[in-house]
Amino acid sequence: MTEHAVVIAGGGPTGLMLAGELALAGIDVVIVERRASQDVDGSRAGGLLSRTIEVLDQRGIAERFLSAGQVAQVQGFAGIRLDISDFPTRHNYGLALWQSRFEPILADWVGELGVPILRGREVVGFAQDDTGVDVELSGDTSLRAEYLVGCDGGRSLIRKAAGIDFAGLDPSTSWLIAEVEMDEEPEVGMRREGGGIGPVNRLEGGGPFGVVLRERHVEHTGDPSMDELREALVAVYGTDYGLRSANWISRFTDMARQAASYRHGRVLLAGDAAHVHPPQGGQGLNTGVQDAVNLGWKLAQVVNKTSPESLLDTYHAERHPVGARVLHNTMAAVALSSPDDRHQALRDIMTELLSMDEPRRRIAAMLSGLDIHYDLGDGHPLLGRRMPDLDLHTADGPTRVFTLLHDARPVLLNLGEPGGFDITPWANRVRLVDARHHGVWELPVLGEVAAPPAVLIRPDGHVAWAGDLADPELPRALARWFG
Numbered sequence: 443m444t445e446h447a448v449v450i451a452g453g454g455p456t457g458l459m460l461a462g463e464l465a466l467a468g469i470d471v472v473i474v475e476r477r478a479s480q481d482v483d484g485s486r487a488g489g490l491l492s493r494t495i496e497v498l499d500q501r502g503i504a505e506r507f508l509s510a511g512q513v514a515q516v517q518g519f520a521g522i523r524l525d526i527s528d529f530p531t532r533h534n535y536g537l538a539l540w541q542s543r544f545e546p547i548l549a550d551w552v553g554e555l556g557v558p559i560l561r562g563r564e565v566v567g568f569a570q571d572d573t574g575v576d577v578e579l580s581g582d583t584s585l586r587a588e589y590l591v592g593c594d595g596g597r598s599l600i601r602k603a604a605g606i607d608f609a610g611l612d613p614s615t616s617w618l619i620a621e622v623e624m625d626e627e628p629e630v631g632m633r634r635e636g637g638g639i640g641p642v643n644r645l646e647g648g649g650p651f652g653v654v655l656r657e658r659h660v661e662h663t664g665d666p667s668m669d670e671l672r673e674a675l676v677a678v679y680g681t682d683y684g685l686r687s688a689n690w691i692s693r694f695t696d697m698a699r700q701a702a703s704y705r706h707g708r709v710l711l712a713g714d715a716a717h718v719h720p721p722q723g724g725q726g727l728n729t730g731v732q733d734a735v736n737l738g739w740k741l742a743q744v745v746n747k748t749s750p751e752s753l754l755d756t757y758h759a760e761r762h763p764v765g766a767r768v769l770h771n772t773m774a775a776v777a778l779s780s781p782d783d784r785h786q787a788l789r790d791i792m793t794e795l796l797s798m799d800e801p802r803r804r805i806a807a808m809l810s811g812l813d814i815h816y817d818l819g820d821g822h823p824l825l826g827r828r829m830p831d832l833d834l835h836t837a838d839g840p841t842r843v844f845t846l847l848h849d850a851r852p853v854l855l856n857l858g859e860p861g862g863f864d865i866t867p868w869a870n871r872v873r874l875v876d877a878r879h880h881g882v883w884e885l886p887v888l889g890e891v892a893a894p895p896a897v898l899i900r901p902d903g904h905v906a907w908a909g910d911l912a913d914p915e916l917p918r919a920l921a922r923w924f925g
């Protein structure tokens with residue numbers, strides 16, 4: 443039986459990102475992916491939000507995506523546009539980039555890092571014991587792994603086989619989504635009921651068109667048909683605009699469910715396998731990629747025996763609340779999008795509220811992931827928050843914080859006098875960087891914060907400690923997070 447340190451079930455956005463993170467840490471990882479190629483059926487995610495672009499920037503690969511998509515103010519809440527151009531980040535925008543383009547670019551990176559992908563193969567079961575997991579594959583073969591991560595999407599076999607509860611709300615509404623050719627020019631734009639019609643090629647306009655239509659019924663048996671699409675178009679627009687053909691037709695609902703636990707022994711869940719919710723706000727792919735970045739370095743350290751298994755519990759502790767918040771805000775967005783007059787009145791008031799700076803900043807920071815704050819206890823406001831991408835001056839010349847994170851290793855950034863801390867016990871895994879930064883430290887929502895003399899940055903870009911190098915908490919934080 444072939445052995446690997448980590449087997450990832452599912453090579454979608456989450457599985458690919460996790461594989462990249464593990465490979466950067468030198469972990470022997472393999473992806474098992476049901477699809478024969480990286481092709482994505484249908485449209486799915488339409489882009490990246492600010493924090494995801496930052497996370498990719500932390501690995502030095504943001505430019506690959508930025509050059510393939512279109513930077514824009516894409517953030518919105520229930521169709522209410524939220525401009526983040528005044529946010530303190532280099533990426534104060536979103537990126538319009540279809541998932542079908544996102545995945546191959548990410549897969550290329552994973553390929554460069556040497557991760558094998560077993561394509562056209564499925565995980566069909568597993569059994570875990572004290573030392574590892576036997577992972578059963580289609581075709582009557584199996585793999586042995588120390589850990590198995592289910593990145594296998596909303597219908598996750600791994601989650602079900604692990605017996606992890608998927609609690610939440612059943613769907614209340616169903617939408618049809620399709621890419622179509624029409625003989626007539628349709629009315630382009632969002633509809634009050636949450637759907638709308640728009641050109642697939644957002645730069646050039648024209649057909650084919652993407653349509654999203656609220657359906658009359660929630661329950662359906664079988665795949666959506668052309669007739670159902672035509673019917674839904676006529677119901678909403680009074681015409682089918684000479685609907686000629688559909689490149690694909692799909693359906694989604696507002697089901698909102700979350701795994702009760704992101705870990706069961708040697709089995710972990712990430713991405714849609716751990717949380718499903720309506721696509722409002724475009725947070726699904728983004729949350730999965732960020733789950734992967736939170737989990738990757740922790741799992742690597744546990745596999746390397748740098749850290750005890752209990753480090754993996756911080757993955758659930760940190761990411762479950764983030765996922766719960768996404769479910770919560772998408773439920774609110776769906777409710778706000780109800781097409782009746784009372785909800786329209788509520789939406790008008792929300793629109794007015796969100797035109798004010800403070801509410802806009804709060805909600806936009808939540809949706810973009812820029813305000814994520816892991817509860818690491820009391821201390822400097824940076825603790826548990828994302829490290830800003832400061833411009834730095836080092837002995838080797840100018841650099842910036844995110845560049846220091848490209849190899850996914852922790853960094854102790856000293857902005858005071860060099861010396862003053864003995865990094866020797868951690869020297870093989872934590873990089874001490876002496877640097878200078880001239881300028882203010884500004885965080886999303888919080889605004890300006892006092893500049894700490896030093897800061898310990900985790901590989902996911904979150905701050906594990908901030909203070910003076912003489913602080914007795916520093917060795918404790920280093921030991922807690924990095925063994």
Ligand SMILES: Cc1cc2nc3c(=O)[nH]c(=O)nc-3n(C[C@H](O)[C@H](O)[C@H](O)COP(=O)(O)OP(=O)(O)OC[C@H]3O[C@@H](n4cnc5c(N)ncnc54)[C@H](O)[C@@H]3O)c2cc1C
Pocket residue numbers: 451452453454455456457474475476477485486487488489541563564565566593594595596598599619693694712713714715721723724725726727728729730
């Ligand atoms: C209509 C629609 C619109 C959306 N819009 C947005 C948006 O605007 N923004 C956004 O961020 N998100 C959006 N999403 C959500 C986004 O597509 C998902 O959140 C994202 O794909 C999750 O990535 P994942 O890797 O966790 O799961 P998936 O993309 O579902 O990937 C799971 C992978 O696992 C494979 N797999 C499944 N079972 C097995 C198995 N047993 N063995 C091996 N492989 C297996 C599958 O083939 C698949 O490749 C949308 C989704 C839909 C349906």
